[in-house]
Each structure stands twice: as C-alpha cells, then as structure tokens.
Amino acid sequence: MEQVLAFCRPGFEAEAGRELTDQAAERGLFGFFEPTKGAGMVWYSLGGSEAAEDLLSRLALADLVFVRDWFVVLGRFSLPEHDRVGAVIDGLRNLERGYPGCARLEVRLPENNADSDLGNFARKWVSPLSRGLRGAGLLKADQNAPAPARLEVLLPDFSEAVIGFSLEENRARYVGGIPRLRLPASAPSRSALKLEEAWKIFLPPERELEYLGGGKKAADLGAAPGGWTWQLVRQGMLVSAIDNGPMNPELMASGHVDHVEADGYSWRPRRAIDWMVCDIVDQPRKTARLAVDWLAGGFCRYTVFNLKLPMKKRYDEWLICRDIIEKGLAEAGVGFNLKARHLYHDREEITCFIERTG
Helix, strand or coil: CCEEEEECCCCCHHHHHHHHHHHHHHCCCCEEEEEECCCCEEEEEECCCCCHHHHHHHCCHHHCCCCCEEEEEEEEEECCCCCHHHHHHHHHHCCCCCCCCEEEEEEECCCCCCCHHHHHHHHHHHHHHHHHHHHCCCCCCCCCCCCCEEEEEEEEECCEEEEEEEECCCCCCCHHHCCCCCCCCCCCCCCHHHHHHHHHHHCCHHHHHHHHCCCCEEEEECCCCCHHHHHHHHCCCEEEEECCCCCCHHHHCCCCEEEECCCCCCCCCCCCCCEEEECCCCCHHHHHHHHHHHHHCCCCCEEEEEEECCCCCHHHHHHHHHHHHHHHHHHCCCCEEEEEECCCCCCCEEEEEEEECC
C-alpha cells in the first residue's frame, strides 16, 4: 500500500491526520491515517491504485497547517548490528517500485528523540551511507547535480530505517519543518522566535526585503514586554506597541517604539500602516475577527497573528476561524493570501499570515 509519512508537533498527530485526510479527499484521493502517538508522525495510506506521488503532486505542503513536512515512503527495513549501510542498499535494490533520481541524502530522527547515542550515530552515519549509496548507483555521483527528489532516511531507533524520498518542489524549506533559530540575549522574551519563524516559513526568501525592509510602519497588539516589537525594530520598522503592560526599557530606548497604553483589540491607527502583528492569548475567533477588521478596514497590508486553540477540537476550531477569515474578507471585497502553520515555536496556538492583495 502506498504511504506518505507526515511530520507534525508531537501530540498533534490526530489534527495532522485529519487535515491530511480532508485535504486529500478534496483533491479526489482517499485513504486513512495511523498516528504514531506522541512522536509527531502520521502514516497516511492511500487506497486503491493511487500512488503516493499523486498526493504530493495535487496537494501543496504550504496548504497544510498541522503537517510541517512529509515524504513518500519506499520501505521500512530492519537494521542489523553490523553493516547497516549494506542493509539499506539491499532494501532499495529489492524494491518493487521505482523512485525519482536523488543526488542528496537526509538522515533524520523523530522530533522527540531522547537517545543521544542514536543522535550521534545518525550524524556519523550520513557520510558512509552516502558513499555506499553512490557506489551502488542509488544516489547520483555528483551530490550537487540537479535532481527532482532527495532520499530520506528516518531512524526511529537502531533497529529500523524508514526509507523514502521528498520532492524538491514540495517539501519543507527546513528539514522536519524546523528552522534552527537562536534567541539573542537582547530579546525581551522567547516569543520573538515565533515571529522570526513565521517570516521564514511564510515569506519567499527572495522577497523578504520587499516585505520587511524600507522603514515600514507596524503595530504590535498586546506587545508587552516586547518580543515581537523587538523583531519589528530589528527590521528597521517604526512600531506602535499597544499594551497596558510595561515594555522592555532597552527596547524603548531604541527610539523606534511608541508605547500606547490601550487595549489591543480596540485600538486602530489614524493612518494605514504596513504590518499588524498580534500574539494576544484570547478566544481564537475573536482574534480572527480582529484580523478581518484590520484588513477590511484598510488599516494594514500584512498581518501575522496567533490563534490560541482549545485543548479539545483544535482542528475543528481552526476550520471555524478559517471560515470567519475567508468569508469576512470575501464579503468586504478584499483580495487576500492566507497562510497558516503550526510552527515549531508554537505550542497550543497556530500562526497565520495574511497579505492583502486588493
């Protein structure tokens, strides 16, 4: 049976599986999912004669919220204590199906892997495995050669390898959908990483300057102590920080921040600005309506905001919020581009990006 292995935040396997099943069905593909509970992995099996590549050709990863990354599964192979490279080579040679040409290899672990020995082994195994696969003609000799896919090896433990491939044009920009970000000591809070990750996930790399540069104006709703304001200031923006709480003194000394003591949900700028960002912990539907009001009213062009999901029916709540946003903006006659993702630095919330296009 054809399978895709999808990766999500551990604990959100059911949400990722439901979303994948729904989105596949909308594109005429039907199957079922099996979550690896607590491991951040979902096995999606296609029914009938459909190929796993069909799913990746019809459904873009960027259209999914709870699925961070994925690859087509070629096989699950047992690894002996000795000659694990040979076991992978034999497994690939004995496959009953073909796969696209690959020039590069990625060895990955489950997100919540706590075995440091397995992590050390995985890092050291990449080089001999790559050499063995190239020698066997299973990887292109030139790792920099153009290739439509990348060979993927997942190590759940020392005894098994899950082998597959990811397509160049439809996989996460970062392996597992996890950008490795560092928090500078000058950041007022760890929430700063959420906004940085959102920009890296949602904005095309070649257009980041267009979205963020040029001395833009922004508003941070619920700003205190200033983690997201700090990120906006780093881009050279002039920021209105809206919060009744205190802001970080060093951030205020930058001269780029105007602290407005007001409620973030009710405040509006006198003139249109470029960005509105919001990390207020409140009812997600309230925040969804806030975003609609800002964009429909022409108060901003871009917005990034978090939706704090309830412990139960998290996927259903996202569907309700998505409906509020899409219907609200459509009724206002506003063209828009909506993206959402359960980011690595999110917990019970998801992050949304909307660009007003007309």
